[in-house]
Amino acid sequence: MMELLSCASVREGVYKAQESDYGLKKQCFLCVSLKVSCFSQDECYNYIKVLVPRNDETLFACGTNAFNPTCRNYKMSTLEQDGEEVVGQARCPFESRQSNVGLFAGGDFYSATMTDFLASDAVIYRSLGESSPVLRTVKYDSKWLREPHFLHAIEYGNYVYFFFSEIAVEYTTLGKVVFSRVARVCKNDNGGSPRVLERYWTSFLKARLNCSVPGDSFFYFDVLQSLTNVMQINRRPAVLGVFTTQANSITGSAVCAFYMDDIERAFSGKFKEQKTSESAWTPVPDEQVPKPRPGSCAGDSSAAAYKSSTTFPDETLTFIKSYPLMDEAVPSVNDRPCFTRTTSRFKLTQIAVDTAAGPFKNHTVLFLGSENGRVLKVLASTHPNSTYSSQLLEDIDVYNPTKCNVRGEDRRILGLELDKDHHALFVAFSSCVVRVPLSRCADYGTCKKSEIHGSFNDLKLSSAGSTHSHQSTGPGSNNSSLVCLSSAYCLQAFLCIIFRRGSLLG
Structure with missing residues (x-):
């Protein structure tokens, strides 16, 4: 049986669900919207777009607040407001349809979103730190960001990584083509000198994620839909993501995994440049790359002699401002997807992964959400010498029209959360959250x-x-x-x- 749950983050409020002997109990609080003039009533609501732990005791929440983004801190245990409101611009989008991600790392809040109502200024932003300066990506520069759709952010090692899709600047022969990216910034980045990149990232780099089926002509799944946090695949740190085909292509979805050291290898490779607006994009020759290497963290590797990014040479800062794109794409694990689905007209949208499944906890199982309210359970084949291919175990319709159909039927799965302790999968829709038991023996x-x-x-x-x-x-x-x-x-x-x-x- 499936059980309807309260939403964790919804319009006008946040709900807290707790397991107990009597089921699930909920508490909620409301973020009051401003009373402003809107084109429609829906636009005036406060859509909660950020809900992340600030520390073990504090929850950080931001809402659109009727086109006036606002953030608050709440006590984790009681959901009581803690302190004053914080301006939400660059931390939270202005309206619900704009994409965003956010997380706290080392006491700083890293966010990626739009800074204006028209979504003309996309930004990767750092703020709220006690000692770190506020930094952002360069404004209105398509080489840095071009109409991005932000999907995920993770802290790993000395960096914070952002995963998103965007219009590819390096591929314009067939009009607007979407590529998936991973971008990286150093956690100790302090911005550039007063002459170059002051108050901007000096470590921002980005690379394409290659999720494709190899052959005489590669078949690409270019559009990232969802991504996991870092987990172990074949005893190596990796992330797994759901990718789909271009909007004007045949319908197809795939799951690709990427090793974190392969991502780092791409960021250590050649840079990509376009010498003129009419020329093709080519690798930057090694002899033209200044030292310390652009994109390095101060005090690390080639920049070990520099205590702060503010002391980097102007040549290094000017280079990274002009050439943030890497030449080589990040290859997927085994150079192919670990699961593909091209026979359905509905694309996959979300992913949750159990990397310790089975009696010996040595198998990987994927839970994949789709546009039509179904969850696929897949036994994944990730080892290069595996004697079996990935196997579809179950295809379950989890959408409950009697509980989820608030206004029109939106069956698209927006989120998946695996709760192994209670043997459950939480499936989020636009109007409800459904609890699906993992044990369906009967x-x-x-x-x-x-x-x-x-x-x-x-x-x-x-x-x-x-x-x-x-x-x-x-x-x-x-x-x-x-x-x-x-x-x-x-x-x-x-x-x-x-x-x-x-x-x-x-």
Whole structure:
């Protein structure tokens, strides 16, 4: 059974849901909107766009506040307001449809959003720190940001990374084409000198994320939709993301993983330049790259002799202002997607990942949300020498029209959150949040257990009586056997997997 939950962040308020012996209890507070003249009533509401922990005791929330973005601090335990309001410009968008991300790292708030109502000034911004200066990306410079749609931000090592899609400046032969990017800034960046990049990032670099199917002609999934935090894939730090095809292309979705050291390798590579407005984009020759290397953090690697970015040579600062784009794209793990879906007219939108699934906690399971309210559960194949391909385990319709249909039917899944402690997946829609249990044993009948000996090749096959069908795998097909894998939490990943003649279906 699915259980309707209160939203964590909604129009005009924030709800707090707590597990208890009696179910879920909720508390809420309202951020009061200003009474201003609006084109429509919906625009006058306060849409909560930022909801992140500032520390272990404080929650930081920002809302559109009727085109007057405002932020507040709240006590985590009681949701009581803590201190005065903070101006939300550059920390929160002006209206609900504008994209944004935000997080606290080292006491500073890093945000990416639009600074104006017309969305003409996109910004990656740092503020609210006690000792760090306020910094931002260069204004109205398409080489830095061009109509970006911000998706995710993470702190990792000495950097904060931003993941987004934008109109590609380096690919204009076929009009506006969207590319997915990862950008990086140093946490100890203090801006440039009074002559160059003062109060702007000196470490901003960006690179393309390559999610494509290899072949004679690569098939690209260019548009990033959702991304995970850093997790271990093949014992290496990595992120996984959902990518889709261009809006004017055939409908397709894919999941690609990227190692963090591959991202760093791209940022250590060649820069990309366009010498004239009519010329092609080419790599900048190494002999033209100044020292210390543009994009370096002060006190690190080639910039080890510099205590602050404010003392960088003008040549280095001028270079990074003109050439923030890297030449080589970040390759995906195994140079291909770990899962693709091109047979559905509905694209995938969200991702949540369990990297410790199965009885030995050594398998990766993907939970993928879609435009039509369905959640796909996928056993992912990520190892380069794997003997099986990724396998669709379940395709579940989780949308509840009687509870979620507030005004019109919006089945697009906006968020997924995995709660392994309570064996649940939380699925967010525009008008509700649904709790989906991970254990759905009753739907699959009774299975015989099979022991696991290190790999899928060593699984003992046995027939079973269940005839439950997966939408896309067709367990009722000839020469198929239903195999149950011993699991601590039943169907979370491995209750039943379809085999054909001893091998996983591709």
